[in-house]
Amino acid sequence: MPALADHRSETRDRLARRLAAEFATVSAGTVERCVADVQVCMTHLGFEATPDRVERLARERLVGVIKSEPPSGRGTFPPGDGDL
Numbered sequence: 437m438p439a440l441a442d443h444r445s446e447t448r449d450r451l452a453r454r455l456a457a458e459f460a461t462v463s464a465g466t467v468e469r470c471v472a473d474v475q476v477c478m479t480h481l482g483f484e485a486t487p488d489r490v491e492r493l494a495r496e497r498l499v500g501v502i503k504s505e506p507p508s509g510r511g512t513f514p515p516g517d518g519d520l
Contacts, residue, residue, distance in 0.1 A: 447487050448472065455491065459498045466501070470494050 448471055456467040474494045478485040 448475065448490075451487055451491050451494070455494055455498060458495070459502065462498055462501055467494075467498065470497050470501075 452464070452468045452471045455471065456462070456464045459467060471490060471494045474490050474497065475485045478489065478493070483489065
């Protein structure tokens with residue numbers, strides 16, 4: 437199977453759209469960035485970034501995003517809270 441970078445725009449966009457539909461509570465931009473990040477990380481680590489591999493790893497990351505959200509939703513913090 438060809439590497440994802442070989443068909444960057446068409447394959448990556450199709451993959452991001454499929455995952456965005458599956459993870460409707462996550463913004464499409466976040467899904468697109470996740471897919472791009474997974475591809476870059478896999479390539480950097482020396483793995484072949486095939487569409488199947490990128491999709492599986494991006495899906496795992498997106499599941500983590502969903503599961504990490506508190507039941508009450510993402511809150512906003514008052515100014516000064518969390519500043520380092």
